Amino acid sequence: MRTDPDVFLMGEDVSGGAGCDGEDDAFGGAFGQYKGLVKEFGRERIIDTPITESAFIGAAGGAAATGMRPIVDLMFVDFIGVCFDQIFNQMAKFRYMFGGKSRCPAVIRFSAGGGFSAAGQHSQAMYQVMTSFPGLKVVVPSNAYDAKGLLLSAIQDDDPVLFFEPKVLYQETAEVPDEMYTIPFGQANFVREGDDVTVVAFGQMVPKAAAAIDALAAEGISCDLIDPRTTSPLDEAAILESVRATGRLVVVDEAPPRCGLTADIAGLAADKAFSSLKGPIKQVCAPHSPTPFSPELEAAYIPNADKITAAIKATLA
């Protein structure tokens, strides 16, 4: 925002305090992501909206199509239902339907995923759904360092980018440099390197998979852990290269199984690396159900390190 006057932020309570008698910077986003921004950039560029997602997400598409670089915050991705059309029918397709003559450099930020006992309408991942739409780029960082580099790439990108922030990871810390740096889209990160099994994990599953893999080292099992970082574009080459080397694949995501990323990556490997496979591909994901409220139920719902460990061992059995 300091270097590009076309960048602005819009959403519900991204500042907070609009029209109120108290403090102006009263909130700063549902997880404090934007705290302090209104002090530096003012309400001209840090825009609180009414609860009216179709209008402000759609307006981001319109502002982007006319030269701005809006960042809009949808708070919880679950709210995408009320503004879905503006995302997948409008901004995703402008460029293609207009014969390549328009650009829509909008970034939509969402908190996503489970882990807060927030029940069925505040816990969904949804990035797997959005990955299915051509025209949208989809980013799912798994740590603060990547989040910064990917977010700066997203803001500079000329296509619409959906930026999913696994909300349980807000409380994790990482070393993050002050200077500007970008992480390119479509470039997976090898979080661990090993010989026996390829593990591909997304978002909040990445640290869980790393924990499982680290514990397995004691048993002499070593794994590649691939964090694709962006699900669209997807670094297919990195995944296939690893699968060809290990011959075994486990894919981990927190979303339910049908038409999801675990099936997507399993399909990729079955299609393009079949002859390298030495065992069945294993998918670790949530069951085909909404996210339950009760902590015991949610703990059983979201994949954990034990389930990942069992899947890794199953590919070796």
Next chain:
Amino acid sequence: MSISKESLLHAYRTMKTIREFEERVHAEIMNGQIPGFTHLYTGQEANAVGVCAHLDESDTIISTHRGHGHCIAKGADVSGMMKELFGSSEGLCKGKGGSMHVADIDKGILGANGIVAGGPPISVGSALAAKIRKNGKVAVSFSGDGSVNQGTCFEAMNMAVVLQVPAVFVIENNYYSEHTHIDYAVGCNDLKARTEAFGFPVFVADGADFFAVHEAAGKAIAHARAGNGPAGVFAEQGRYHGHFVGDPQAYRGEGELENLRENHDPLKVFRQHMATSGELSEGELDAIDAEVMAEIEQSVVDAKAAARPTPEQVTADVYIQYGATA
């Protein structure tokens, strides 16, 4: 409209039940006993109770994320609600929904709702069912001053007029949507007029005063029940707690909360009315207070002792029947 002594006792008991339920839930959240995101209705009790006084079990309500008060006012099982908030499998929703989805379907409660303005369209459907069946039922949707800016709310209001269904839109103005004031978020300066422009009457009440809400809601519900199409209620009332439990409330002006608690407390206002009219004595009201305190205490004891859900319950109740059908 004169209100029977029995109804007065019931109204006070219900408001007090909501108050004590919410205050206890607040305490239990602070103790780490209740998980998830919780929004409290404290300060707004008169609105839910004044509206629901006109409903029977087969009329429906649909609520919001701030749903405990509406549910209690419509007769939800308080112990089952507390168990639900604690995440027990004995809760009203078997621990699947929690605070934001608490519902008691048998009591005509179509649930709290995690999506702002998710309720009004559903309520229009309930009203349409009543119209088709000609059963004289009404469907009430509660929604906040923030929710009225949502497209689903506009669409529901217009459709209710077009179809002339017995839908009652209760707009609860607690001045804030999260941390944003209504004066900012509602672009026009007359929300009543904006709502009436859809084509139905809106009755305004002081939402801290049970009697005022009772009167306004009575008119709106009678209008809808008589087959005259939808109606609205617009009531102002303060919420005492933050948007959610844990909200630092930096947006509040100085003395604002103190003023609400001092001068706009539905329980105090009710007691003042009773002191003037003499219909209920202080002793009668104090006795209710004590009974309610005991009931809420018992509900917490029961919730803490209630069964916990087990992993195989995760996939139960996704469907009624699933798999290949014969």
